[in-house]
Amino acid sequence: MLSPTPESAADSYRVPTDEVPVKVALRGAEPEELILFLHSHAASHPGRERPSDLLLSEDVFLPARASDGRLQLIHKSSIAWMTVAPELETSGRGDLDHHHMARRCEPIDVTLDDGRVFVGEVGIMLPDASCRLQDFLNSAPRFFEVRSEAGVHFVNRDRIVMVKATE
Numbered sequence: 001m002l003s004p005t006p007e008s009a010a011d012s013y014r015v016p017t018d019e020v021p022v023k024v025a026l027r028g029a030e031p032e033e034l035i036l037f038l039h040s041h042a043a044s045h046p047g048r049e050r051p052s053d054l055l056l057s058e059d060v061f062l063p064a065r066a067s068d069g070r071l072q073l074i075h076k077s078s079i080a081w082m083t084v085a086p087e088l089e090t091s092g093r094g095d096l097d098h099h100h101m102a103r104r105c106e107p108i109d110v111t112l113d114d115g116r117v118f119v120g121e122v123g124i125m126l127p128d129a130s131c132r133l134q135d136f137l138n139s140a141p142r143f144f145e146v147r148s149e150a151g152v153h154f155v156n157r158d159r160i161v162m163v164k165a166t167e
Helices: 006-011 051-056 133-139
Strands: 017-026 032-039 061-065 071-075 079-084 104-112 117-124 143-148 151-156 160-165
Touching: 017 061, 032 051, 051 079, 051 143, 051 151, 104 133, 104 151, 117 133, 117 151, 133 160
Parallel strands: none
Antiparallel strands: 017 032, 017 079, 032 061, 061 071, 079 151, 104 117, 104 160, 117 143, 143 151
16 A cells, blocks of 8 residues: 655645635735635634635734735735625625624725725624714724725724715
8 A cells, every 4th residue: 555645645634725816905015916715614603714704813924825826924914905805705694795784884984094095884783872983993803894896895993094984
């Protein structure tokens, strides 16, 4: 009987992943297209892993593949924003759109420290006594969703200069 080759032994430890394209802007760099690796089963909810699961995990580094094919390990605090296709954020949410699960959708303009502005909506799901946009921003995780027709933008709260409520 033949012993396994190093490649086949390593393959037995691989976790099945889907490769999904995202657009990412790092501090001081132009936005670029990268590939993220999402697991076929999420650890924290039913369904497939979502890009938000990677951004909001406790891991400090985010693995991605650059357009030249090389692996990059990105320190998440250096990410200013990431934009993904809306369908990548629906896994495990059933037939409901994420905003329909929220108590209220708030239209906003978000200005980042590099001058970029994201126009879209945030879903606010807070108790009635603290359901203002300010309450949401003060309690939001480091990366929160701004949804628009262009996609789902995950904005790094630490890079925000100003948020305007719009109507």
